[in-house]
Amino acid sequence: MTQPADARRYHALPSPFPMKRGGVLHGAHVAYETWGELNAARDNAVLVLTGLSPSAHMASSAQDPTPGWWEAMVGPGKAIDTARWFVICVNSLGSDKGSTCPASIDPATGAAYRLSFPELALEDVANAAHAAVSGLGITRLACLIGCSMGGMSALAYMLLHPGSVRAHISVDTAPQAQPFAIAIRSLQREAIRLDPQWNEGRYDIHAEAGGQYPDIGMSIARKLGVITYRSAMEWNGRFARIRLDPEQRDENPFGREFQVESYLEGHAQRFVRTFDPNSYLYLSRASDWFDIAEYGHGSVLEGLRRIQIERAMVIGVSTDILFPLQQQEQIAEGLQAAGADVEFVALDSPQGHDAFLVDIDNYSRAIGGFLARLPAG
Amino acid sequence: MTQPADARRYHALPSPFPMKRGGVLHGAHVAYETWGELNAARDNAVLVLTGLSPSAHMASSAQDPTPGWWEAMVGPGKAIDTARWFVICVNSLGSDKGSTCPASIDPATGAAYRLSFPELALEDVANAAHAAVSGLGITRLACLIGCSMGGMSALAYMLLHPGSVRAHISVDTAPQAQPFAIAIRSLQREAIRLDPQWNEGRYDIHAEAGGQYPDIGMSIARKLGVITYRSAMEWNGRFARIRLDPEQRDENPFGREFQVESYLEGHAQRFVRTFDPNSYLYLSRASDWFDIAEYGHGSVLEGLRRIQIERAMVIGVSTDILFPLQQQEQIAEGLQAAGADVEFVALDSPQGHDAFLVDIDNYSRAIGGFLARLPAG
Numbered sequence: 001m002t003q004p005a006d007a008r009r010y011h012a013l014p015s016p017f018p019m020k021r022g023g024v025l026h027g028a029h030v031a032y033e034t035w036g037e038l039n040a041a042r043d044n045a046v047l048v049l050t051g052l053s054p055s056a057h058m059a060s061s062a063q064d065p066t067p068g069w070w071e072a073m074v075g076p077g078k079a080i081d082t083a084r085w086f087v088i089c090v091n092s093l094g095s096d097k098g099s100t101c102p103a104s105i106d107p108a109t110g111a112a113y114r115l116s117f118p119e120l121a122l123e124d125v126a127n128a129a130h131a132a133v134s135g136l137g138i139t140r141l142a143c144l145i146g147c148s149m150g151g152m153s154a155l156a157y158m159l160l161h162p163g164s165v166r167a168h169i170s171v172d173t174a175p176q177a178q179p180f181a182i183a184i185r186s187l188q189r190e191a192i193r194l195d196p197q198w199n200e201g202r203y204d205i206h207a208e209a210g211g212q213y214p215d216i217g218m219s220i221a222r223k224l225g226v227i228t229y230r231s232a233m234e235w236n237g238r239f240a241r242i243r244l245d246p247e248q249r250d251e252n253p254f255g256r257e258f259q260v261e262s263y264l265e266g267h268a269q270r271f272v273r274t275f276d277p278n279s280y281l282y283l284s285r286a287s288d289w290f291d292i293a294e295y296g297h298g299s300v301l302e303g304l305r306r307i308q309i310e311r312a313m314v315i316g317v318s319t320d321i322l323f324p325l326q327q328q329e330q331i332a333e334g335l336q337a338a339g340a341d342v343e344f345v346a347l348d349s350p351q352g353h354d355a356f357l358v359d360i361d362n363y364s365r366a367i368g369g370f371l372a373r374l375p376a377g
Numbered sequence: 378m379t380q381p382a383d384a385r386r387y388h389a390l391p392s393p394f395p396m397k398r399g400g401v402l403h404g405a406h407v408a409y410e411t412w413g414e415l416n417a418a419r420d421n422a423v424l425v426l427t428g429l430s431p432s433a434h435m436a437s438s439a440q441d442p443t444p445g446w447w448e449a450m451v452g453p454g455k456a457i458d459t460a461r462w463f464v465i466c467v468n469s470l471g472s473d474k475g476s477t478c479p480a481s482i483d484p485a486t487g488a489a490y491r492l493s494f495p496e497l498a499l500e501d502v503a504n505a506a507h508a509a510v511s512g513l514g515i516t517r518l519a520c521l522i523g524c525s526m527g528g529m530s531a532l533a534y535m536l537l538h539p540g541s542v543r544a545h546i547s548v549d550t551a552p553q554a555q556p557f558a559i560a561i562r563s564l565q566r567e568a569i570r571l572d573p574q575w576n577e578g579r580y581d582i583h584a585e586a587g588g589q590y591p592d593i594g595m596s597i598a599r600k601l602g603v604i605t606y607r608s609a610m611e612w613n614g615r616f617a618r619i620r621l622d623p624e625q626r627d628e629n630p631f632g633r634e635f636q637v638e639s640y641l642e643g644h645a646q647r648f649v650r651t652f653d654p655n656s657y658l659y660l661s662r663a664s665d666w667f668d669i670a671e672y673g674h675g676s677v678l679e680g681l682r683r684i685q686i687e688r689a690m691v692i693g694v695s696t697d698i699l700f701p702l703q704q705q706e707q708i709a710e711g712l713q714a715a716g717a718d719v720e721f722v723a724l725d726s727p728q729g730h731d732a733f734l735v736d737i738d739n740y741s742r743a744i745g746g747f748l749a750r751l752p753a754g
Contacts, residue, residue: 115630179616179637180609186638187600189631191568194593201630216571220597223564232557232701239556241668253492253578254566254658258665260556261563281631288635291618321698324609 007033007064008056008098011090011132023118027107030128031091031098032056033064035074036082038136046085046143046371047133048074049125049150049157052283053275055097058089072360079368085142092153093128094120094283096276103205103276114201120282122149122290126156130164140164143371147171147356148323149283152290155331158307159295167374168312168335169367171356172320174327175300175334176291181322184228185284191224192217192277201278214277219268221280226267231319231352235260292334304334311341313370315363318346320353343370384410384441385433385475388467388509400495404484407505408468408475409433410441412451413459415513423462423520423748424510425451426502426527426534429660430652432474435466449737456745462519469530470505471497471660473653480582480653491578497659499526499667503533507541517541519751522744524548524733525700526660529667532708535684536672544751545689545712546744548733549697551704552677552711553668558699561605562661568601569594569654578655591654596645598657603644608696608729612637669711681711688718690747692740695723697730720747 008031016024033056038045048058048070059074059082060067074080080087091099094117102117109116133141144165146154151173158165174181192198195217204211239260249257256262296302312335316328325346332344345366349355356363385408393401410433415422425435425447436451436459437444451457457464468476471494479494486493510518521542523531528550535542551558569575572594581588616637626634633639673679689712693705702723709721722743726732733740 176618178609179612179618179635180604182618182635183600183604183612183637183641186633186635186641187597187604190600191597193629193631194597196573220564220568220571223560223567224601227557227560227564232555232698235556235560241553241556241559252570254570254662256563258556258559258563260560264560264563285631321609 007061009033010098011135013093013100013128013131017128019118020121020123021119025100025118028093028100028104028128030093030100030132032132033058033061033089034136035059035061035087036085038086038138042138043140043142043376044084044086045133045136045138045141046080046087046145047129047141048080048087048089049129049144049146049153050089050092051148051150052092052280052287053095053271055095056089056091057097058087070357073364073367079364080145080371081368085371088133088136090129090132092125092150092283094125094279094286096279099128101276102201102278102282112205114278117278117282120286122153122286123156123160125153125286126160129153130157130161133164140166142374143167143169145169145171145367146173148173148353149287152177152287155292155304155307156290158309159292159303162308166310167370168309168340169370170312170314170328170331171363171367172316172323172328172353173331174323175304175331176293176327177288178324178327182288184224184322185288188221188224189281189284191220192281198277203277205276208273213273215272218272218275218277218280222268222271223264226264228322229352229354231321231350233319234350234352237350239263300330301334301337304331305338307335307338307340309335309338309340311343311374313343313345313366315345315347315356315366317349317352317355317359319348319350319355322353384438386410387475388512390470390477390505390508394505396495397498397500398496402477402495405470405477405481405505407470407477407509409509410435410438410466411513412436412438412464413462415463415515419515420517420519420753421461421463422510422513422515422518423457423464423522424506424518425457425464425466426506426521426523426530427466427469428525428527429469429657429664430472430648432472433466433468434474435464447734450741450744456741457522457748458745462748465510465513467506467509469502469527469660471502471656471663473656476505478653479578479655479659489582491655494655494659497663499530499663500533500537502530502663503537506530507534507538510541517543520544520546520748522546522548523550525550525730526664529664532669532681532684533667535686536669536680539685543687544747545686545717546747547689547691547705547708548740548744549693549700549705549730550708551700552681552708553670553704554665555701555704559665561601561699562665565598565601566658566661568597569658575654580654582653585650590650592649595649595652595654595657599645599648600641603641605699606729606731608698608727610696611727611729614727616640677707678711678714681708682715684712684715684717686712686715686717688720688751690720690722690743692722692724692733692743694726694729694732694736696725696727697732699730
């Protein structure tokens with residue numbers, strides 16, 4: 001939807017690229033960006049896998065000076081120190097931020113895939129990212145970092161590609177989707193799917209403002225996302241019951257009156273036309289499907305025990321209602337049982353699931369400390 | 378929407394009936410039901426004020442043997458013992474379960490009020506209930522019980538009608554709406570308002586199945602309600618990641634696959650055409666507006682300190698994300714500071730906000746014990 005920035009690179013995936021749930025992609029690619037320099041031994045690479053909506057533009061660079069979504073965390077001298085590490089961020093397969101996705105042209109038909117895109121799993125996201133890393137000549141990552149949905153993709157990456165990762169940082173994620181998170185995502189998808197403008201996926205993909213587009217469904221989905229990404233505690237301090245100034249209120253009966261309502265509306269407006277609705281549906285469902293227990297005869301811990309890495313840091317936050325702290329405890333326990341040296345960091349950040357994007361002090365200290373302690377390859 | 382059952386009675390409100398936010402109602406009434414017998418001293422009355430959606434049919438009776446919404450709690454020998462107490466449940470003003478509401482005929486026009494219904498506050502709900510109780514010849518309630526939204530209405534009742542209540546049971550409620558709850562309700566209203574079939578409130582009010590009606594918006598609103606009324610913990614045990622049988626799945630891409638999705642759909646289908654959408658919007662907004670601090674110069678505790686009762690029990694549950702336990706602690710603290718003898722009951726029920734409807738054992742023990750200990754008038 002946006003113009004590719006100069007820093008964006010593309011990796012062509014093997015064609016055909018087989019998908020976990022049975023389909024294949026032809027001529028597919030993933031977008032990525034890098035920061036820092038790969039050393040001669042090729043052993044200083046750090047890969048970051050993202051949540052559902054961010055692009056590969058995690059931080060600014062000379063080629064693209066616009067701030068990235070984790071700008072405060074990535075750069076020279078920052079927690080993910082690009083003076084030491086060669087840092088890669090791969091846009092998820094299925095995301096419209098440069099990777100092949102439901103809005104891409106299907107070479108077999110010359111038209112956008114839309115709902116003919118094959119079923120997407122986070123294992124496919126992981127395999128595509130692994131292909132991009134391999135394409136850079138890297139056989140073993142010094143560290144794999146996964147945030148939110150990207151944390152689930154990271155577990156798949158390590159499990160499906162043994163020996164490809166030395167250390168892992170798991171951020172605000174889960175080893176499987178639980179029913180509360182499934183319910184939230186199901187309702188987000190329903191808001192989009194029931195919007196008549198979605199039209200079974202046949203809206204105007206490149207509509208910038210006008211055109212047939214499921215604005216209402218996307219707006220409701222995004223607002224519900226924001227509600228579950230933050231926490232009631234944060235909002236008590238931040239918004240309380242503060243009203244909008246009368247001139248900021250809208251004229252509708254039941255229109256926006258409280259600051260928190262205006263905050264949600266702002267988030268929705270910034271999102272609605274910047275993320276392809278079909279891609280959103282695919283990635284959302286992929287998150288529901290993810291379950292490390294599939295690899296452990298139905299046991300989360302047994303699935304995690306199949307992951308062979310040297311050390312890990314698992315971070316979670318007590319106010320996260322979407323990926324509750326107990327799920328991070330499971331990851332820590334499972335990786336430890338598999339033989340890794342695991343540090344578990346339970347934070348009390350008030351910001352909920354999004355704390356990794358907001359509480360930079362605490363997340364920087366944890367992630368920066370872990371990376372600084374990693375021995376050279 | 379449903380046929381009045383035989384047990385339902387009506388109380389005509391004074392006409393004009395002045396509303397807190399400026400409007401008036403002419404020829405309005407509220408529906409109520411009663412159980413047990415009022416004694417000669419008229420001092421054994423217990424009033425229950427309800428959450429947003431229930432009717433006055435709280436329990437079965439000889440006149441209406443269908444089970445009520447708190448059937449397990451109310452009856453001879455039950456926690457709210459109708460052998461001792463004369464129990465009244467008043468349907469909220471503004472609810473379409475028999476009381477005057479936006480779907481009612483405006484006598485001035487002969488047409489339904491719809492959005493010309495005056496702005497509704499929970500203080501109006503409280504005043505209407507107080508009028509109904511007075512109409513039964515009762516000047517002082519032995520106990521006022523309020524659940525969820527009805528707990529806020531109960532605080533208004535006691536504050537606006539000093540001396541009208543001896544004892545109070547506060548169940549899973551709050552002294553003011555906090556921003557998380559406002560955000561959830563705002564999004565529920567938006568789902569209805571943005572449904573083109575809502576049509577600015579001019580849908581077919583009495584549509585039973587066909588007709589123009591905001592089914593999609595009401596369905597999304599209800600599912601979001603159910604998600605926030607329950608708890609992630611309960612669903613982990615109840616649904617985990619259990620799939621529907623293939624024949625139960627729908628054919629849509631992204632259709633229902635997990636049991637939790639089917640559970641939400643069942644709740645939505647039972648609700649959508651049984652609650653008037655405009656009435657839902659009015660009661661939902663009234664809940665956002667409620668703030669006991671308005672009566673305490675901006676302080677919740679000072680507002681609560683204006684409530685003069687003899688004793689109270691305040692019950693909350695640790696898994697409630699809509700009315701968190703800290704809000705019940707505030708109520709207990711405020712009523713205690715006002716001089717009441719207060720018992721605070723913090724439950725660990727896994728069912729979240731809805732625990733009072735589900736965890737009957739614990740709620741029965743608390744409520745039944747408190748009522749049994751109440752001295753005779």
